[in-house]
Amino acid sequence: xxxxxxxxxxxxxxxxxxxxLQTGRIDRVLGENVVDEINERALEVGLIQQDTMEAxxxxxxxxxxxxxxxxxxxxxxxxxSAIHINDDLLVGADYMRTAQTIAAALKxxxxxxxxxxxKSTDGGGGVIxxxxxxxxxxPHLTHLDSVTIExxxxxGERSNNNGSVRAHATLPAVISVTERxxxxxxxxxxxxxxxxxxxxxxxNLSSISLDSVxxxxxxxxxxxxxxxxxxxxxxxxxxxxxxxxxNKIAEFLAxxxxx
Amino acid sequence: MTKILVLIExxxxxxxxxxxKSLLIVAQSIxxxxxxxxxSAALSNQVVSELGALGAGYVHVYAGESVLTELVSPxxxxxxxxxxxxxxxxxxxxxxxIDSREAVARFAVRHNTGLLTDxxxxxxxxxxxxxxxxxxxxxxxxxAQARTSMTVLTLRQGAIEGSVESRTPEVSxxxxxxxxxxAVIEEVIERASGxxxxxxxxSRVVVAGGRGLGDQERFALVADLASALDGAVGASRAxxxxxxxxxxxxxxxxxxxxxxxxxxxLGISGAIQHRAGMQMSQTVVAIxxxxxxxxxxxxxxxxxxxxxxxxxxxxxxxxxxxx
Numbered sequence: 001x002x003x004x005x006x007x008x009x010x011x012x013x014x015x016x017x018x019x020x021l022q023t024g025r026i027d028r029v030l031g032e033n034v035v036d037e038i039n040e041r042a043l044e045v046g047l048i049q050q051d052t053m054e055a056x057x058x059x060x061x062x063x064x065x066x067x068x069x070x071x072x073x074x075x076x077x078x079x080x081s082a083i084h085i086n087d088d089l090l091v092g093a094d095y096m097r098t099a100q101t102i103a104a105a106l107k108x109x110x111x112x113x114x115x116x117x118x119k120s121t122d123g124g125g126g127v128i129x130x131x132x133x134x135x136x137x138x139p140h141l142t143h144l145d146s147v148t149i150e151x152x153x154x155x156g157e158r159s160n161n162n163g164s165v166r167a168h169a170t171l172p173a174v175i176s177v178t179e180r181x182x183x184x185x186x187x188x189x190x191x192x193x194x195x196x197x198x199x200x201x202x203x204n205l206s207s208i209s210l211d212s213v214x215x216x217x218x219x220x221x222x223x224x225x226x227x228x229x230x231x232x233x234x235x236x237x238x239x240x241x242x243x244x245x246x247n248k249i250a251e252f253l254a255x256x257x258x259x
Numbered sequence: 260m261t262k263i264l265v266l267i268e269x270x271x272x273x274x275x276x277x278x279x280k281s282l283l284i285v286a287q288s289i290x291x292x293x294x295x296x297x298x299s300a301a302l303s304n305q306v307v308s309e310l311g312a313l314g315a316g317y318v319h320v321y322a323g324e325s326v327l328t329e330l331v332s333p334x335x336x337x338x339x340x341x342x343x344x345x346x347x348x349x350x351x352x353x354x355x356x357i358d359s360r361e362a363v364a365r366f367a368v369r370h371n372t373g374l375l376t377d378x379x380x381x382x383x384x385x386x387x388x389x390x391x392x393x394x395x396x397x398x399x400x401x402x403a404q405a406r407t408s409m410t411v412l413t414l415r416q417g418a419i420e421g422s423v424e425s426r427t428p429e430v431s432x433x434x435x436x437x438x439x440x441x442a443v444i445e446e447v448i449e450r451a452s453g454x455x456x457x458x459x460x461x462s463r464v465v466v467a468g469g470r471g472l473g474d475q476e477r478f479a480l481v482a483d484l485a486s487a488l489d490g491a492v493g494a495s496r497a498x499x500x501x502x503x504x505x506x507x508x509x510x511x512x513x514x515x516x517x518x519x520x521x522x523x524x525l526g527i528s529g530a531i532q533h534r535a536g537m538q539m540s541q542t543v544v545a546i547x548x549x550x551x552x553x554x555x556x557x558x559x560x561x562x563x564x565x566x567x568x569x570x571x572x573x574x575x576x577x578x579x580x581x582x
Contacts, residue, residue: 019399095374096367125376126357127364130331134365141330141442143357155445158330160357163271163449167330169442179460221373225389225402235556241564246572249544250580252560256542258464258521259488259577 001055001151003046004109005079006102006116006128009063009070010036017122024224025092026122028066035070038117040077040184042177045147046115047078047185056080058109062090062101068200075195076187083109087204089215096221099131101213106136108209113154116176118143129176139169142176261290262317262345264338266353266362267310269298271447275309278354283313284421285414286352289383293317293345294428297337297435299327307428314423319344323435332441334362339369340433348409350388352381355413363411373405376413388412393541416463457491459508464490464521467510467537470497471526471547471566478503480570481525487577493517493537495527511536525566529554546570 011017011031018027049055059074061067062085071082085105093101106114114133119126126143133140144156145164154175155168169175187195203210237252239245253259263286268276279294286292294315296302302320310318321337342348351366353359355377367374378390388410392401405411459465466488468481478498485492494504496511510517511533522540527533529545529552537543538557545558546566555561562569 019394019401024401024403095364095376096371099368127360127374127376130361130364131368134335134368137440139330139440139442140361142361157448158357163447165330165444165448166446167442167444169330173442219406221367221371221407222375222403222405225404227402228400230400235561236559238550238555238558238561238563240550241562241569243568244572245546245562245564245569246574247576249546249560249562249569249573250576252544253521254580258542259580 001049001053001113001149002058002109002111003049003055003113003115004058004060004106004111005039005043005046005074006114007039007043007059007061007070007074008036008117008120009033009061009067010120010122019227019229021227021229023092024227028064033066033069035073036117036120036122037184038119038121038177038179041179041182042115042117043074043077043079044182044184045177048182049149050078050080058083058111060102060105060109061085062093062098064091071200072195073187075198075200076192077185078191079198081199081201083201083203085203085210087215089205092216092220094220094222095125095127095131097213097216099128099135101210102128103132103135104210104213105203106132112171113149114172114174116174118176118178129174133174136174138172138174140174140176141167141169142174144175144177145180147175147177147181261350262348263290263292263350263352264295264319264341264345264348265292265315266334266338266351266359267294267296268354268356268359269296269306271449273298273300273303273306275306276354278356278416279310280313280423281416282352282354282414283310283315284423285381286350287314287423288421289381289388290350291316293319293341293348295319295321295337295341297321297326297333299324302430307430311426311428312423314426315428316426317345318428318430320430320432321435322432325435325437328444329438329441330444331358331361331365332438333435334358335365335369336436336438338362338366342370344431344433351409351411353413355415360413363413367411370409372407372409372411374411375403375405377415378412379415381412381414457489459491459493459510459515460517462491462517463519464488464523465493465510465517465519465537465540466490466523466525467493467495467527468498468503468525469495469527470501470503471528472498472503475503477567480566483574484523484525484570487574488521488523490519490521490523495530495533497528524554524558525570527554528552529557
């Protein structure tokens with residue numbers, strides 16, 4: 001079985017996170033960049049298969065040169081190889097361009113299962129796995145709290161508004177997992193040493209597999225108009241309770257559309 | 260007027276989900292709403308008239324057994340068939356819930372349209388649909404637009420105020436077809452009712468209590484307010500250490516980091532480690548007896564007072580407003 005895991009490098013949520021006020025893109029210089037934790041869980045789901053059945057695990061990332069750190073960590077955790085899509089012409093890709101690029105790269109990797117995190121901690125869109133499945137014309141079984149992978153199908157429990165559903169999909173399929181899915185392993189020293197010898201394929205828009213993908217241009221399906229930063233949080237109104245503070249809070253909440 | 264396809268969610272009992280009203284209010288502010296509903300059985304007259312009362316001039320029903328067994332795909336097909344009937348629609352609006360978000364994302368791929376998710380406001384500016392996003396817990400506000408002839412939007416869940424104009428909807432019905440590439444639903448597991456509240460990390464409202472609550476028994480006030488606001492219960496480290504709340508409720512550097520739309524701090528002094536876990540919250544309300552408590556430095560609305568006097572009055576006021 002061939003499993004591809006989508007990995008994304010994101011700004012560490014423990015550091016300061018910001019948007020570039022000109023472009024609306026994530027400021028990747030400010031804080032430390034790390035593998036999104038949810039992707040480590042996605043990778044763990046793949047690695048469990050590698051432990052228990054014949055499975056090859058490939059990580060796929062789309063991002064700048066610094067994303068090679070995310071690849072190194074994934075390989076050290078146990079992935080067999082990696083694909084890194086890195087092209088300045090893809091900077092600022094929106095959902096559509098990102099999904100098209102990932103789907104194009106996957107066409108040259110005949111996989112059985114694609115595993116992603118349910119939602120990144122930076123963009124937080126939670127739509128790329130479903131979009132990739134739509135482009136590839138295969139089922140998506142996303143937002144799984146638990147996953148069971150068999151030779152020809154994948155099943156699991158998905159939480160939604162009304163509770164949850166148990167569902168399955170025949171392979172090849174796209175799944176995404178939640179933070180309840182698996183506890184990621186730590187890279188061992190041996191894993192870190194072995195990672196150095198594992199193959200990493202670099203792809204850009206001149207690669208054969210991506211020749212159908214256009215560079216980011218003024219023709220993106222979406223455009224950012226303005227970006228504004230809120231001033232650093234400072235104290236607002238402070239009142240001393242004179243017997244009516246509860247009512248005043250209710251008024252404040254209603255005024256700010258919070259109830 | 261511009262038609263807006265609104266993907267309506269139903270509960271497992273076939274009733275309108277509580278996301279419908281906000282969606283229809285927003286849709287009416289930019290055009291004429293077409294309620295699109297995927298349903299396994301015929302849509303009840305009650306649901307149709309409720310949609311009309313909320314301002315839907317048209318209801319497009321996509322009905323069939325496959326709606327029960329296929330994951331997300333029926334909603335994508337429902338939107339496809341609604342677009343065939345209402346070819347002049349220029350906007351698709353859906354809740355940013357997991358199911359609806361994925362449905363419209365797939366629709367956006369099929370029709371190669373711009374997709375903007377988790378928007379907090381939508382406006383029509385010079386005939387352009389402009390979406391507003393609130394990023395990193397409200398620290399940044401981003402306005403964006405689609406550059407395609409259609410715009411697909413998902414709306415952040417939460418109450419939106421606005422007016423609705425009641426209509427008598429024109430109903431169109433299409434029979435659902437099977438989708439060969441869909442994941443298959445085997446079983447629907449209803450969420451157990453009872454003390455299981457929203458998830459602390461993702462809830463749009465968090466009510467957290469500190470040592471100021473006094474003891475475990477009186478800490479129940481936190482849950483009372485959380486339940487009234489449909490929020491999750493959080494706690495400061497001091498409250499967890501004192502045994503008022505479980506470790507899983509801890510907000511802060513060593514607990515969960517939260518960035519809800521509303522964070523209510525009850526009897527929390529606001530040590531820097533606690534603030535690190537909640538300062539991304541969009542709006543902070545704090546109640547504390549100590550006027551110099553650091554929590555007031557990050558509170559949008561602070562009350563120097565006794566939580567046991569202020570919160571019961573607040574609960575009463577909320578109950579009155581919710582009628």
